[in-house]
Amino acid sequence: MPAAPVPRAEQRRRTQDRILAAARKLFAENGYDRTTIRAVAAAAKTDPGLVMRYFESKEKLFARIAVVDRHEPVDGTPEQVAELLLASLGEKVTAEPAAALAAIRSMFTHPEAAKEVREAMLAEQRQAAGTMPVPDADLRTGLIGALTLGTVIGRYLLGLDGLRDAPPEQITALLRESFHSIVHGDPDGPSARSE
Amino acid sequence: MPAAPVPRAEQRRRTQDRILAAARKLFAENGYDRTTIRAVAAAAKTDPGLVMRYFESKEKLFARIAVVDRHEPVDGTPEQVAELLLASLGEKVTAEPAAALAAIRSMFTHPEAAKEVREAMLAEQRQAAGTMPVPDADLRTGLIGALTLGTVIGRYLLGLDGLRDAPPEQITALLRESFHSIVHGDPDGPSARSE
DNA sequence: CCACCGAGTCAACAGGTGTAGACTGAATCG
DNA sequence: CGATTCAGTCTACACCTGTTGACTCGGTGG
Numbered sequence: 001m002p003a004a005p006v007p008r009a010e011q012r013r014r015t016q017d018r019i020l021a022a023a024r025k026l027f028a029e030n031g032y033d034r035t036t037i038r039a040v041a042a043a044a045k046t047d048p049g050l051v052m053r054y055f056e057s058k059e060k061l062f063a064r065i066a067v068v069d070r071h072e073p074v075d076g077t078p079e080q081v082a083e084l085l086l087a088s089l090g091e092k093v094t095a096e097p098a099a100a101l102a103a104i105r106s107m108f109t110h111p112e113a114a115k116e117v118r119e120a121m122l123a124e125q126r127q128a129a130g131t132m133p134v135p136d137a138d139l140r141t142g143l144i145g146a147l148t149l150g151t152v153i154g155r156y157l158l159g160l161d162g163l164r165d166a167p168p169e170q171i172t173a174l175l176r177e178s179f180h181s182i183v184h185g186d187p188d189g190p191s192a193r194s195e
Numbered sequence: 196m197p198a199a200p201v202p203r204a205e206q207r208r209r210t211q212d213r214i215l216a217a218a219r220k221l222f223a224e225n226g227y228d229r230t231t232i233r234a235v236a237a238a239a240k241t242d243p244g245l246v247m248r249y250f251e252s253k254e255k256l257f258a259r260i261a262v263v264d265r266h267e268p269v270d271g272t273p274e275q276v277a278e279l280l281l282a283s284l285g286e287k288v289t290a291e292p293a294a295a296l297a298a299i300r301s302m303f304t305h306p307e308a309a310k311e312v313r314e315a316m317l318a319e320q321r322q323a324a325g326t327m328p329v330p331d332a333d334l335r336t337g338l339i340g341a342l343t344l345g346t347v348i349g350r351y352l353l354g355l356d357g358l359r360d361a362p363p364e365q366i367t368a369l370l371r372e373s374f375h376s377i378v379h380g381d382p383d384g385p386s387a388r389s390e
Numbered sequence: 391c392c393a394c395c396g397a398g399t400c401a402a403c404a405g406g407t408g409t410a411g412a413c414t415g416a417a418t419c420g
Numbered sequence: 421c422g423a424t425t426c427a428g429t430c431t432a433c434a435c436c437t438g439t440t441g442a443c444t445c446g447g448t449g450g
Contacts, residue, residue: 105303105304109225109300109304122355122356125355142357150342150345150348155341162338163341174377182372
């Protein structure tokens with residue numbers, strides 16, 4: 001007597017979770033286009049039809065997965081802002097969030113993913129820019145965002161030699177001075193340092 | 196009487212050029228997966244069959260297009276190396292080579308494109324690393340490569356607000372100090388500056 | 391001038407895609 | 421206990437993909 005007949009609600013939750021996990025993994029590894037509903041279903045040991053039933057469409061499934069989490073508002077002096085942005089990079093380099101990787105990997109070919117990444121970066125950018133009273137604040141904060149993105153890509157998506165297995169603290173240590181110089185460096189280059 | 200019957204050789208060259216131009220454009224805009232042979236043929240005002248006949252396969256056509264040009268060997272003191280890498284970024288930010296964009300846009304989903312970009316970056320990295328007598332030279336040069344890539348991506352592929360229309364000199368000026376600090380900064384962070 | 395070659399066109403194939411719908415059987419509920 | 425709901429499965433559709441081969445027809449070399 002199989003006395004433990006798994007309740008239907010729980011059964012459903014389990015399969016949905018398996019599908020989400022498989023989707024996260026496959027989207028992160030192969031990007032949107034190269035990930036098929038059939039592959040997700042297979043990896044989740046289910047049927048493509050079920051994936052459709054639970055998540056409506058491939059698009060919706062991807063949207064459910066590929067979220068880049070926005071961090072809390074930054075504020076303070078430019079130096080503090082630089083330090084905060086650096087810390088946020090540290091988290092990203094430490095955590096390896098499959099969801100963000102899925103979005104980043106797909107952002108060049110999938111419009112929705114590009115929008116997701118762009119908006120997350122712009123949100124960060126606007127807030128940081130507000131604390132900088134220089135005319136080219138947009139450029140500076142955008143640059144820092146780009147550098148952050150480049151670092152994450154180099155480490156996780158390209159696996160560059162020096163970056164792949166470096167301890168996060170070492171990476172952030174090397175970038176600390178960079179971030180600071182960009183945030184409050186003088187606009188005409190480093191030739192005239194006032195500090 | 197249309198007295199100028201275009202010679203066959205030239206006719207062929209023209210069509211091949213049209214195909215190559217269309218492929219460059221479409222691969223750069225949409226990436227490998229989302230670019231179809233049919234679309235290339237249509238944009239080149241030809242037939243898919245002809246594309247196959249002239250370039251054998253989609254793969255070969257892409258390989259023909261997506262080449263990231265390696266620049267000449269860098270050498271000298273670390274400071275000079277930093278300056279050279281910065282200049283090379285300047286070129287990249289100025290030129291907007293469709294070919295490289297095609298490779299970069301496809302590198303997350305197309306293995307061959309990833310290899311192309313990786314190898315171009317590693318070649319640069321190895322040479323630059325040779326001039327640095329520190330144990331973490333790989334990390335430093337890899338980081339600079341990642342920052343360069345991030346900048347190009349932010350400018351051309353994401354079109355970030357501050358980066359999209361900033362003059363290249365301004366970008367390189369802001370990054371100059373960063374590159375230098377990474378190349379010859381001290382390994383334990385910027386807290387103890389010897390300069 | 392005529393046979394040939396090759397640029398260009400067309401239709402089709404085999405495979406893979408997202409998605410829809412009918413069906414089955416067991417958990418659920420009155 | 422009987423009726424019903426619903427997780428899970430299977431089949432099929434319509435479409436799009438890279439790629440192939442047969443066909444046309446005008447420039448080309450003998």
